[in-house]
Amino acid sequence: MASLSDAGQRPYNEDALCTAQHGPVTFVVLADGAGGHRGGAIAAQQVVRDLQAALMALMQAGLQPTELTALVQQAHRRLQAVQQDSRGAGRMHTTVVVLWLHAGHAIALWSHVGDSRLYRLRYGLIDHVSSDDSLVQRMVQAGLLSSEQAQVHPARHQLLSALGGEEEIEPHTLPAWADVEDGDAFLLCSDGWWEPLGDERITALCRAAVSPQDWLLRMQREIEAQQEPHQDNYSAVALWVNDPSENTRSLEELKA
Secondary structure, X not given: OEEEEEOOOOOOOOEEEEEEEEOOXXXXXXXXXXXXXXXXXXXXXXXXXXXXXXXXOOOOOOOOHHHHHHHHHHHHHHHHHOOOOOOHHHOOXXXXXXXXXXXXXXXXXXXXXXXXXXXXXXOOEEEEEOOOOEHHHHHHHOOOOOHHHHHHOOOOOOEOOOEOOOOOOOOEEOOXXXXXXXXXXXXXXXXXXXXXXXXXXXXXXXXXXXXXXXXXXXXXXXXXXOOOOOOOOEEEEEEEOOOHHHHHOOHHHHHO
């Protein structure tokens, strides 16, 4: 497992993340905050701290999908409580994406709110990617926009759900544990990471990498090479399961 976070071309970093491993259990939490007067950084840090403490307490007891949903909702309510008098643009909020993996049972569980993403790569291809809580994603799902049009749409950063908002949230939690296979590669990242890269480059760079850290550094170099003058904060955690060599081989190569 490896992690990386950078302010990009912004004056400060409003992303936050944590990772933990204990025995067969690993968990990752990543958040991307927004709000005036560095409120986004405060929101992201608080949510990561709250979820880290809650998940640490469950590392030996286990975690069910309903419990993960409840923990994310609890973090949302705690963030609401510290800003009850804030309205509109002055209100701080944050996305969040969480991964919980039990290597002994070869199972994983994840949840997210907002447009920070979880990717799972298997056999050299993207096997799963979380669906953003954004206006353009809803338009894509409704057939009003293509994926290519969504990438340049002026409202692509408009979120429909985030922790700390005035409305209640419905975290996107897997309804049941997902199986994990040797060679699976997970990537949790903020929109400042996945947007400038795109799915094809994320996949290609994973297959070229020799370790999770190498994968992150290859992606970071491509983000920086674009020299985007308004590059957002960008953060990611990469996790490879068991034999690292399996992450770089396609299904056809495995069959050969």
